[in-house]
Amino acid sequence: MTIKLINKKDIKYIEISENTTIADILKKEEIPIETVVVKLNGDTVTEDEKVKNGDELEIIKVIYGG
Numbered sequence: 001m002t003i004k005l006i007n008k009k010d011i012k013y014i015e016i017s018e019n020t021t022i023a024d025i026l027k028k029e030e031i032p033i034e035t036v037v038v039k040l041n042g043d044t045v046t047e048d049e050k051v052k053n054g055d056e057l058e059i060i061k062v063i064y065g066g
Contacts, residue, residue: 001053005029008061016051023047025057036061 001016022038033047039058040049
């Protein structure tokens, strides 16, 4: 299965197995979960959401500051 991963302006297609969660993908891509918000096909989702073939994930970096 293949999904489209958008991280800033970097777009790539990655192979995933069945029952892969967003948390699994973030771990594989070495992206700390607590530093991003993820959109799955345009909708904001939690890291427990499972992805399917053809899905589009957009990684949005959260900026902390004071």
